[in-house]
């Protein structure tokens with residue numbers, strides 16, 4: 070009798086727990102409570118699934134991709150992006166795991182530039198420079214999210230309205246980022262941005278990939294190809310000098326598949342400045358249309374990720390600032406256990422008239438499409 074009463078109570082408590090944490094189930098995806106911000110606002114985790122069994126999870130805090138599960142050559146599904154277990158970790162992190170970085174992904178020298186004849190001063194948050202949108206960038210704000218119908222597949226649209234003056238940026242900017250998971254295992258990101266005053270906009274996606282699916286492995290065995298004949302070399306503060314550097318006969322040459330670790334410790338000045346790879350590759354044949362930018366292959370699992378983008382640049386960052394202090398998904402992320410391939414305009418472009426422009430004017434629409442496709446080999 071007692072046992073029955075206990076069972077009943079447990080079922081009741083379980084039911085209440087599930088109905089509190091489950092937010093919404095639609096044919097397009099599921100959502101559940103991920104955590105609450107200190108001011109009480111709820112952060113929700115959304116799940117997109119495709120017909121091939123792959124799954125992506127996204128939270129509306131920072132538009133962060135918290136997990137991306139894709140098959141290996143034996144059909145084993147594993148998570149291939151670094152991340153945390155709790156909202157607090159995402160609030161406190163300085164790694165930019167999985168987020169949308171913005172308004173300006175990457176660095177602006179001294180956080181300063183001239184726009185329409187006026188000097189703009191942004192927040193300084195990286196030495197003497199501005200990085201990834203400032204102290205409270207797009208990675209540290211709550212976005213509006215909703216499942217949307219998209220021909221690409223199950224999709225989630227996230228919207229953030231950045232007020233005029235936020236982190237020093239002029240103009241109120243509205244950015245819509247749509248994440249889709251197609252049946253061809255493409256994780257597709259489309260961006261659409263508008264402003265009410267002339268401003269700059271250059272958002273990017275900041276997932277750290279480890280295609281082995283085992284986060285205690287480094288990414289040094291991953292083989293990388295980047296379709297680029299040049300990089301934008303940087304100074305010690307990782308600000309582009311404004312010149313182009315031909316990658317021929319340097320450790321920056323990834324025009325054919327090369328293991329990331331093969332030349333990463335060479336005494337090459339650019340490598341020393343970046344403490345490894347942390348540079349912008351100038352993609353060949355940029356014409357504003359979607360093109361293959363890079364391929365990343367992990368030999369043990371057979372996973373191959375192909376990056377397509379309509380952007381002119383690709384930042385390849387080899388996780389050089391990971392140091393074991395960040396823990397999530399049951400491991401402490403050690404040095405170079407994840408790498409980012411961030412499609413974008415070139416760093417510091419507001420101060421480099423020869424670089425493609427990132428200026429956005431009222432009436433114009435900013436667009437970006439970047440696709441990470443997962444196959445096996």
Ligand code: GLA
Pocket residue numbers: 163164165175200307347384386390409411
């Ligand atoms: C970027 C930068 C790196 C580093 C990481 C975040 O990709 O290029 O230098 O700041 O973000 O740790």
